Amino acid sequence: MTARRQQVLDAAIQVLGTRGTRQLTHRAVDAEAGLAAGSTSNYFRTRQALLSGVLRRLSELDVAAWGQFAARLGDTGDIDPDVFAEAVAGFTVELARSARVVTMARQAIFAEAAFHEELSRQIGVLRREIGEQGALWLARLGSPKPHADFWSLMALVDGLLLHECTNPGAAFHPAPAVHALLRGLRAAW
Numbered sequence: 001m002t003a004r005r006q007q008v009l010d011a012a013i014q015v016l017g018t019r020g021t022r023q024l025t026h027r028a029v030d031a032e033a034g035l036a037a038g039s040t041s042n043y044f045r046t047r048q049a050l051l052s053g054v055l056r057r058l059s060e061l062d063v064a065a066w067g068q069f070a071a072r073l074g075d076t077g078d079i080d081p082d083v084f085a086e087a088v089a090g091f092t093v094e095l096a097r098s099a100r101v102v103t104m105a106r107q108a109i110f111a112e113a114a115f116h117e118e119l120s121r122q123i124g125v126l127r128r129e130i131g132e133q134g135a136l137w138l139a140r141l142g143s144p145k146p147h148a149d150f151w152s153l154m155a156l157v158d159g160l161l162l163h164e165c166t167n168p169g170a171a172f173h174p175a176p177a178v179h180a181l182l183r184g185l186r187a188a189w
Contacts, residue, residue, distance in 0.1 A: 009057035017101030089175035096164040
């Protein structure tokens with residue numbers, strides 16, 4: 001990806017994450033990026049193409065973030081459930097606080113995908129990639145059905161993020177919910 005194209009996509013993420021999908025226009029992205037009018041349309045002719053490009057960029061950012069999360073857990077061996085729960089909770093706080101704009105942009109584009117088949121398809125590919133990695137962690141925890149258990153965990157994280165990003169509060173503590181879910185899952189194993 002060229003530096004200018006990345007600049008355009010990062011500006012589009014900023015627009016989405018701070019102003020929402022209705023404000024995502026080529027003109028708004030040009031202004032956010034500090035580029036001449038028409039620059040964004042040189043890379044993305046249509047709004048649909050821009051949304052698709054943003055989703056690819058978000059995927060890159062997600063892969064990097066999940067890679068950092070994975071590094072905290074190590075590559076092999078059993079994972080202590082409490083350490084894992086605390087890592088997930090900490091990651092959730094990061095997504096809600098320091099990565100809030102990216103999280104809000106992701107949520108906005110996921111909502112758009114409900115109406116755009118190509119975006120939905122792209123999200124499906126990303127979910128499979130993330131799901132494979134996540135299933136490995138749940139298997140290391142001892143899950144007999146790691147894919148299903150990972151998506152249960154992700155549903156909790158997504159819900160926590162949705163609530164925190166739409167109504168931020170000073171006392172955001174996802175750890176008790178993550179611990180409770182993992183205790184419940186482990187009891188069924």
